[in-house]
Amino acid sequence: MYQEIYKYFVLNRKISIPGIGNFSVNTDSAKLDFVTGVLHAPQPKVAFEKGQPAIDRQFFQYLSKALNIDEKQAVQSFQAFSQSIKENIDSNKPVELPGIGKLQKGYSDDDILFTEEHAVTPAYLNDIKLSSATDSKANLVELYKTGDNLIITEETEDDRLEMIVKEKDEDYWWVYALILALMGVGALLYYYI
Template identity: 35%
Template sequence: MTQYLAKYFALHRKLVLPGIGFFNTSTQPAQLEFVEKTLHAPVHTINFWQDENVADNNFISFLIKETGLNHYETINKFSQFITGLKEKLQSGVALKIPGLGILTNNENGYSFNPENLQQYFPGITAERVIRQNAQHSVRVGEDEKTSVEMHEMLNKEVVKDRWWIGAIVLAVVGVAAILYYYLSR
């Protein structure tokens, strides 16, 4: 029966154990550490709330489909399984639920130690890949051009405007003409 618990939890991210409590997951999104060039997977945390009055009819439907038993037999087997879990917990046995963690009974009720799911999702190196001379499409305003066309357009040699050279020559000629006029008199 424990394999069905883990499968249901993996598919639905929640699991109800009647008379014990319910499990669900909370997710922290993936993170990119730019300096370390590492991409960390999303962090999934398994939470447990002790509540003896919760029920989940969807789990019974799931069990019926998985086991192929009829509705009455499925409810009966699941009830026996839950009763067995409660008896083990009352006797002080720590229950290992595969894919979830370890459930124990203490003086305050039930205590849960979740399984570390991050061991299955280590961070990966995120190196920047630069491909020289690789052609791809680039959207420029309303137009779509290739990277080669954009490279040619951006790398055109700019003709430098040298208007100031002519201005200096005219200024020198003007000053020379004025000097000649006043000195020749």
């Protein structure tokens, strides 16, 4: 049962468990650490809010399809699952929800403490080490796979424009030489004819 619940949570970024509360995934924004010169990637965080959840009909439809049972049986089995979690918490047994976190009884009878599980950061969310805190040539965006990494910054955009202008100047030097040669030939023809 838990595998299907976790799969729904990962796909929809939220799940509600009756008698327990609501879980949702929030994303912390990227942070720049000026002291160490590291750009920290955005991190997903699991948030828990105690309260009575609203009925999620889409979840029960998903659960009935995943378990190959009808919706009424899916609702009953999910209520039994949430009731077992509630009973474990009431008897001071911590409940581990792999990939989400740990639930345990709080200081008062109806209080639930939630501890988020530290998830492994995906490879595409690695931190970036900058050579300086104001490094504009950091490899932040790889735009095209042409052998070179094109980095999008103000400085690079200006450099790219200068390279285009230089290439145009270098490409048309022969036109100026041809015009001067024709003018020289014309001057010689005018003088001698």
